[in-house]
Amino acid sequence: MGAEDDPSASLKTLAAPVKSAVDKFQLLPAFLKVRGLVKQHIDSFNYFINHDIKKIMKANDRLVCRYDPDLCLRYTNIYVEEPSVDMDFSVEKLTPHLCRLSDRTYAAPIKVDIEYTKGNQANKKPEIKRGLVIGRLPIMLRSCRCVLSGKDEAELAKLGECPLDPGGYFIVKGTEKVILIQEQLSKNRIIIDTDSKGRVTASVTSSTHETKSKTVFFIDKDKIYLQLNQFIKPIPIMVIMRAMGMESDQEIVQMVGRDPRYGTLLLPSLQECASERIYTQQQALEYLDGKVGSANSARSGNRKEGLARAILLDVFLANVPVNQGNFRPKCIYASVMLRRMMDAILNADTFDDKDYVGNKRLELSGQLISLLFEDLFKSMNSFALELLNRAYEHASRSSPLDFVHYIKQDYITNGLEKSIATGNWDVKRFKMHRKGVSQVLSRLSFIGALGSMTRISPQFEKTRKVSGPRALQPSQWGMLCPCDTPEGEACGLTKNLALMTHVTTDEEEGPLISLCHSLGVQDLALLSAEELHAPGSFLVIFNGLILGKHRQPQRFANAMRKLRRSGKIGEFVSIFVNEKQHCVYVASDGGRVCRPLVIADKGISRIKEHHMKELRDGVRSFDDFLRDGLVEYLDVNEENNALIALYEYENDKDDSEKEKDDVKRSSITHIEIEPFTILGVCAGLIPYPHHNQSPRNTYQCAMGKQAMGNIGYNQLSRADTLLYLLVYPQRPLLTTKTIELVGYDKLGGGQNATVAVMSYSGYDIEDAIVMNKSSLDRGFGRCIAMKKYTVVKETYSNGTSDAIVRSNKEKVGSNMQILDDDGIAAPGEIVRNHDVLVNKFTPRNTRDRVSRDIDYKEAPSKYKGPEGETTVIDRVILSSDTNDKLSIKFIVRHTRRPEVGDKFSSRHGQKGVCGTIVQQEDFPFSERGICPDLIMNPHGFPSRMTIGKMIELLGGKAGVSCGRFHYGSAFGEPSGHADKVEDISYTLVKHGFSYSGKDFIYSGITGYPLQAYIFMGPIYYQKLKHMVLDKMHARAKGPRVMLTRQPTEGRSRDGGLRLGEMERDCLIAYGASMMIFERLMLSSDPYQVQVCRQCGLLGYYNHKLKAAFCSMCKNGDNISTMKLPYACKLLFQELQSMNVVPRLKLTEA
Amino acid sequence: MPRVSALDMPDVPMGQLPEHLQLQRTRVVCKADAPIHTEAIQYSGAYASMGVDNSLRLESFCKNFKIEVIRLTEDEMEFDMIGIDASLANAFRRILIAEVPTMAIEKVLMVNNTSVIADEVLAHRLGLIPLNADPRLFEYLLENDSPNERNTIVYKLDVSCRKGGPRMTVKSDQLKWLPNGSELEMEPPNQSAKPKSYTSFSCSQDSMPEFSKKPLGMKHEDIIIAKLGPGQAIELEAHAVKGIGKVHAKWSPVSTAWYRMLPEVVLLKDIKGDDAEKLVKKCPVNVFDIEDLGNGEKKATVSKPRACTLCRECIRGVNEELVELRRVKDHFIFTIESAGALPPEVLFTEAVKILEDKCDRVISELS
């Protein structure tokens, strides 16, 4: 350790030639340049536009009239144009910013080329029409159809767009919407699990373009059954096998495997089948016909014969294709399922883990939109066909029947827009009803926006009380961020992608399958049942489909991988040899998570220094690394075949250390690019997260999204409903590599505050912080809140519309002072509560036709804001809204300085409110005259254990004294991406500070030194959006609800503060009856009633006769006056309306 | 140790404090873990039993009190204040920060502002600019006063960036002093009335002898106020008034003012040879030096105790018993960094005057 203590020695080590492994950090920015943080969204959307939409069209390309087969339409091509809008018969290009400002949808026309015939035409020659618009598709920003794609910074600036904005979201009616990544159990895979009753089950959720079904095998009392929705009750599995033509018991057992234990386990099922006297395929099918559910039989007109066969063909294991009625593949698939079930019974280790990330698929916006589009496209077509058919029947045929007339654009446009706007995905065809699929992109902070792009919404409903899915899965390593998850009900279910994660999109299957065959995969059709599980040979399973078997699985896998590394097959194809299941899994489906890793040969990285140099010089890109086989993507399954080292170490390490490792270096196959990439974007902001207690990092992930700062370079020209900006945002003194990668250093969310960790004044208990008034005077924590107010100039059905009129300003004391000559408040004016924003008049009659003179009444729209605050009209935007009405938007700006009660937090989950604001002269000061900006109580540390914050303070202090930004990336010490405490301390001492960061401090009040050294230095503090001004509320008297005459509820309605049930209980227990009386009646809704002592009902007071009267007894003799809560009187009357008579019995008090 | 009866013990010498008490009274000892004896012993009779009078006498104060100016530049001063209690030194510091008045921009009348900076933020930035105006020549603008030449300075900023030109930076030198007061006219209450400006100057400020020689400009010419893009413009008038730092930090005449107690580094034992070398190397500000004792012997000495920053590197670990870091309780190294309106030495005398005033007020209230 002498080296670190001694400065000269450490200099020597620094000057020595770098022996350590190649610094691979530069790969990260290169990766993010090509893949980006939201690339998965964009990729999947691009895939939809370029490929999926064409497939959907091909599958539904023909429309034929029911009555005249010659009358038909065929789609020949479909394509999406650039976003545009039809404006008064001209087409105008749309830009995203225009859409945001004018509440439009950023959508592009979907155009088709069609061939169609017209009715009553002699020749019936198909006509060709190109570029028919069938609807408008909301376009994802920065996708290949977006105007922003491929633009550089200057061009983006021209379009009003922030270059740091990641894109990947939609703009629907002016609001930015993200389609969240949806987590799902993978489709078409066998999952062995136990159900709620503890039975072993094997289930397959099949999903093809035509059908979706779920096939479940389960063991009940040693016998195996099949459960399928189409059958009313579980079917013995052997019956199914028989029905598929496996009539011989021996063959079935052979197919499952020769191990005698399998035979034993299958015996009860075989016996059951025999006891049912089912021996042949015919018998089995008859048996099954009897078990078909009523819903199914009803559809085919109660003919039961042949139904079972159809179900077996189409529904049972729907993902296994059947060629010309050949059940063989399905038999093999079923037997593999059986075999895996048996394995699970014999060895509990072979159960599948539903929470294992390899068994999950992430559904991205492209897939979700394609689901919607498919449904809408089909509906539109059938609707068009329906119209045509009807027209064919009824039409007088004056005009020729024309398909084009019946294709309604609105269908797709509105359907897509509505779904994305509301987040409700309702696809009846697939029985899909999902809520909350899309979310408003949070623009509170830049990080918040990025965070919602990487968020993964869970498959389970949040109420389930299971811990499994919530727990951190080891297979999440490097794929999903271990820190970033919300607290509370969605804890652990909602996840976030890690920094380097990529989500795959579908890839062509055909070429891969034939490639597998040519690499020696034997086709199943050629194999006997016996050969299927021959020892030493592995089944090759491609995307859940059994392709065949291979005798040398390792060689096969190596060959495939070699092809992948040389770029012959897609880089995201995964090859996974499962030794336990004797299977090779090849996957090319979409939705798998994967990440790039450096390939190593016997522990030696393939990336050499010269590669990195080429990267730095810009002659090599990340894709070149992929192409040259230096880096590859591994998905979660394939990771199991890899041995991944965190760091590459030199081979000439000491032998003693070599022995210490329990793995041989030569068996290492991959090396991580950088260890801090296991964290996501939000957790990447935290300096030294690996020194913190883990929940603190989770808290910070949630809080970073509420911190205000900059949200984009275009923040001042945006028109969000609510926008919080920091006046003087800074970049953190203690940065991390992630911060630089995502651009947080350019769009910061906080300020570097000099913090003294000490107790002061007692106003700092419970995490409160004491702030320096002079710092606040100089602009610390100052923020701008911008709110949008919209006024619409309404037009009415009778052709009248609102009028906006110039006002008579001169009137003294009027609230029209800020109006401009056009009757609209002028930008730059100070606006106070109740000031008029728009001097608007509405016509009194909005229903009937009015001839000339329209009678108007005043309807000024007034500003409602905090009393006594200086709010300013920042901008006024006039635009037309979606209904072509004039909408006037006011952006009202309010600059706030921090006040007592505002919430602040450091980057370590340490939130606290401002407890008091103290004059600078009362603040302690150091020997160098440094006065802290805020004081934090040291009690915040012991229980939170945020050591990272302490190191941040030290590093920040060293940073300001030596003038270099210090780093604190996660796990960065070995690779030099985080400064070591030892080095920081050395820097501190060099600049005359104590190595521990503690300073000699004088009290500002007494002037004497404090009796302790104070830990003081800069820490990056975030101002959170929770501010007292938005929350404080009190009322003496105010508005009441009409119905009950009780005070209104809630701050927004200036409501009363409720004396609730529990408070009432306290008062009862205390015996303060008059207090209860006052609170519950006098201060709430007192009401005087006339009660008839005779009948006990409520009477009334006739003010003309000055007498009370009971309308029941028809006299006024026995009337007493008393006070009731109005709600009580209301209850009586409501009861009376239901024929219940409440009677009051009055006695003398 | 043989037992000795208390009666036989030698008397404590009267009229003189034993060494350890003297140390406690006059020095803060900075131990490795925490400083001790930080407070002064205030009570006059604290050492009465030893015949030592601990009271503070005016004559002795006058005799012992000393000020030595170490460094004096245009806007920075370091001086030693010796023979005074920390409470008084602190009072000067506090007054300097919060109670010595200066002039600062308080009201900004925006005529036009199309820059990206919001009006309030621009006004806030203007307020923080130090002005080169002697506040002693001005009066406070009281609530009912109208702004006149004795209490208000008016500045004007009128900049615009040419369309099609490059972006420009607005710096403080573009704020122009208007000696004749505001040029903006208030909206007349009625048509017939003569338009009035926002200030009522009876004469031009540059005709007044105090200001004619020294125009009321900015202290620094290169403070960035705003940046303008092509086509943007700012036109405003800024009114500066007199105020104190307690109300807003913009009126604070100092960047900061602080003191530290005179460091005293004591070698409790002789440190020789290699240890001495090591000790010298440890200190980042070279407090220690090596004295050659001849015949190859080396001894560590304390050469520059004043430079000690109290990093405690010298007492970390092995040397804790050998070196003692102390602070002299009645010797203050006082630093004033002036923000510009007044030179630091004047600021200090102003602070003394304010303290005097306060004392006078207390005395007159009491009597």
Ligand code: SF4
């Ligand atoms: S405390 Fe630090 S600066 Fe002072 S003498 Fe010791 S080593 Fe030198």
